[in-house]
Amino acid sequence: MLLRLLFRNAFRHKLRTALTVCGMAVAVLAFSLLRTVIAAWYAGVAASAADRLITRNAISLVFSLPLSYKDRIRGVEGVKTVSYGNWFGAYYVEQKNFFANFAVEPRTYLGLYPEYLIPPDQKEAFLRDRKGCVVGRKLAKRFNWRPNDTVTLIGTIFPGNWEFVVRGIYDGRDDTIDDTQFFFHWDYLNETLKRTVARRADQVGFYIIGLSAPDRAAATAAAVDAVFKNSFAETLTETERAFQMSFVSMSEAILTAIRLVSLVIIVIIMAVVANTMAMSVRERLGEYVVLKTLGFHGRYLAGMILGESLLITGLGGLLGILLTFPAAEGFRRAVGTWFPVFRVEPETIYLGIAATLIVGVVAAVLPVWRVTTVRIAEGLRRIG
């Protein structure tokens, strides 16, 4: 019966409860979406493999490295495979049609990235055709590309119209893998450059190293960099995770701001729910005093108030979490270009649940204190 009382108390003021539940739902939704944005920012880091290193020019990523480094890197102890590529930076038809596109050495690259799943026949077709390209499923869907379609990209770093034939469409091994990328033969780029801008030929933007012993990644990275020490193009080799993190850290201030905003939202709703609970309990103080008079201990009353607070916040939190999925999908559709992997992580749900519980408990603290400490005689005097 006490549970029945708890439920009836929670819905005694239907409008107030409904508004509080809505407020809580919106807060949890906003919190979860912001956490999803943060997670999306880190998607590249999360998808990084422990057995891959990235080598780039020590000065900056915008400076290239000679192709000739490839064989010297391969000679370093602990290196199993070496691939390489260039950020191509082209767009499709209009500049707003931006997506990640790379010129890569296809055979070694695909070997190093088994998380890109390509049907064998399409992979063979891609490897055979120097003008061939492989595109992610989401990207193909976005532009309605199908295998054997001819696609022209407009170069920015490498100016001109670049024609490709879609030879394969890859899927990510799971939904943490970015399937909005575009890969084509590095040789196609290099041969064109040899004809047009010869000084830019035989240069690569980055090397990708497959390790034979991932636990020796740091030593291998140091060994690679040691090879090119004091050369005209010194290298910086780091794990793929560290490489991805270097991009994320450029936006660290924004991420910190988003984190803070997500916490502020929770603090605001905490104050709103605490106010609601305080109002409700103040209105019902007389009833709690009567319950005390009848012999109900403070712990019963505390349980009822806490339960009511958790019920209201729980409903709001649940609604907010359920709404997060369609909202995240809408968000992904709207800004999918910037967040190729935009999914609601289990951690985000756990954080949403934790935030809901914390709000529920904190909102109940003051009313519980008030009810458990009010003296019965004093309380009865107030009732009349």
Next chain:
Amino acid sequence: MAAIVEIVEVSKAYRRGSYLLPVLTNISLVIEEGAFLALMGPSGSGKTTLLNLIAGLDQADQGIIRVGGVDITSLSESDLAAWRAGHVGFIFQFYNLIPVLTAFENVELPLMLSGLSKKDRQEHVAMALGLVNLQDRMDHYPGQLSGGQQQRVAIARAVVTDPTILVADEPTGDLDRGSAEEVLALMERLSGDLGKTVIMVTHDPRAARKARSMKYLDKGVLADAPQITFSECL
């Protein structure tokens, strides 16, 4: 008759800022089992404070209060709550029913602490509501009942645990004359027929005349009861 309530030199004062306001001064009183006692006195005389002390709702500053042989002044807050649940029935001026619970549920409320099974609780509640003649209103919420009916539900709630004493603070103060008569008749019956000890605080001389004994409080001190005239009763 044996004494059910013994009050020995009890004093109580309330602090108002730096000022200590004496409310009861050296009160000594014995109430016998089965008594129907009316506590009267002007506003601020300490009637409700004395009732609260007897019912274990407040702590005396000094003195001893024994109810049914238990020295309740020595009980901790938690023990006092448990003692109240088993030994005291409360009737308030404004009924103080829980508005979101039905009459049945309101009466059942004190039994939640008794450890009785649901079936036993239902039997007790039905009996208590029968006693106040409200069996047919058990599913009604307080808002659907008249003042007199609400007070009868409150009386059912007070007696459902078969307490040692019943304390009533201005039980007719919010009722019309007819309803007040019904409630007083019920309290007379509880005391007379069922042997319950009833202690009632009232301003109302008519209510006081229903009691079998009367004590008068003035400025925190027990005094002889003044004569109640016929015109006051009207």
